[in-house]
Every structure is written in structure tokens, then in C-alpha cells.
Amino acid sequence: MIDLYFAPTPNGLKIKLFLEETGLPYRLHTISLSKGEQFAPAFLAISPNNKIPAIVDTDPVDGGAPLSIFESGAILQYLAGKSGQLMPPDLRGRTEVMQWLFWQVGGLGPMGGQAGHFRVYAPEEVPYAIDRYTREVTRLYSVLDRRLADRDYLAGDYSIADIACYPWVVPHEAHGQSLDAHPNLARWFDRISARAATQRTYEGVESTYTTQRKTLSDEERRTLFGQAGKP
Numbered sequence: 001m002i003d004l005y006f007a008p009t010p011n012g013l014k015i016k017l018f019l020e021e022t023g024l025p026y027r028l029h030t031i032s033l034s035k036g037e038q039f040a041p042a043f044l045a046i047s048p049n050n051k052i053p054a055i056v057d058t059d060p061v062d063g064g065a066p067l068s069i070f071e072s073g074a075i076l077q078y079l080a081g082k083s084g085q086l087m088p089p090d091l092r093g094r095t096e097v098m099q100w101l102f103w104q105v106g107g108l109g110p111m112g113g114q115a116g117h118f119r120v121y122a123p124e125e126v127p128y129a130i131d132r133y134t135r136e137v138t139r140l141y142s143v144l145d146r147r148l149a150d151r152d153y154l155a156g157d158y159s160i161a162d163i164a165c166y167p168w169v170v171p172h173e174a175h176g177q178s179l180d181a182h183p184n185l186a187r188w189f190d191r192i193s194a195r196a197a198t199q200r201t202y203e204g205v206e207s208t209y210t211t212q213r214k215t216l217s218d219e220e221r222r223t224l225f226g227q228a229g230k231p
Helices: 010-022 072-083 091-121 127-150 160-169 183-193 196-202 218-225
Strands: 002-006 026-030 054-057 067-070
Touching: 002 010, 010 072, 010 091, 010 160, 010 196, 054 072, 067 072, 072 091, 072 160, 091 127, 091 160, 127 160, 127 183, 160 183, 183 196
Parallel strands: 002 026
Antiparallel strands: 002 054, 054 067
């Protein structure tokens, strides 16, 4: 059994999408980020970076004690190995998938997150930041569009590379993007959206981002964005 500690952000939805796609049994534990539940000591014991998602595998393949894992890319890699699904068995296939997984973790996610933050959540409009991150997300979409020009999925068959990227394309409008400008990416997006597991994953999920600027209370802003480490 996999215990999934979750909030409906793109990174959280990656793991739920994997579990729905593969049929691995799991229990969902929703973490309210706006209430600060990510800072509870019990959650920090699982996810020391106080971020979702995190999992606890109560039945790891080595037969040992329950295993906790944080960071969405590490979780996807672990679950693919555990299940034997959504990861090619050969060296070259695995390497191709891992390149695109790391590309998402290091690029598409952080840049999309910053574009969404400055367009939707920042307390004041910062034109330079909005332009900087929106243009970089556009560039990354162009990378995806070129990659998908002659293939259905990013690395051969449907894999954790696609599962990692898809939730970060879902809020494209909030990130200042139009899929009309990226027809190959749009076809990929529609293909994944039509999968039964994707529809189950997103059923009842409200978008974390909107195209309208959000007004947060001072307490909500401190909880979501105001945490700082000790010097």
C-alpha cells in the first residue's frame, strides 16, 4: 500500500496520475497548504522540505520497514521501479525517459511555477518578472512541441516523462500560454487528457491557478510563501 500525501498542485497530481494509471493500491492523505498542514511535525518526518507530494510505501520490495520518499521526480522513479510500469526496461529507453523527467523537474516545473506565481499570486504586478518567466515557459513549450513533432509521447511509449510534464501544461492559460501556438504539444495534451486514468485523477479537482489575480490574506500569504529558513 502506498500512502500518498497530496494537494492538487501539478506536483501532487503527478503522483496521483501515476497511481491511477498503474492501479497500485494507495491511500490519499490530503494536506491543506493554506492551513499550514505541511509544517506539522508528523509530515516533516516524511517530507523534510515541507512540500508535497510525499509517499510512504508500507510494503517496499526489500521487505523492510515502511519507506518514505519526498520529491516528485524521485517518487515517480521509485514507483516505476516498484511496479515495473511506465519505464522502459532497456538502458537507452530508461535514459531517454530520465532525461525528460529531469528536464521537467529542473525546467518546466520551476519556470511554470514562477510564471503562475507572478501572474496570479504576487501581491503586486511585477512586469519584468511576468515577462521573464512567461517567455521562458513559451520557450519550454517550444522544446516540447519540437520533440512531439514525430512521436505520440516524449520518450517512446507513454511513461513517467509524460506523467511528469502533463500536470504542468494543464494550467497553461494561467502561465500565459496558448496551445494553439504549439500544435504538436496540443495533440499530446489532448491524447493524455482523454486517458481514463487522467480523467479519474482530475475529477473534482479545482485548478490551483486561474487566469485572474488572487487576493490572499496576510496569514494565507505568510503560510504559502512567507516561510524562511534559519540563518
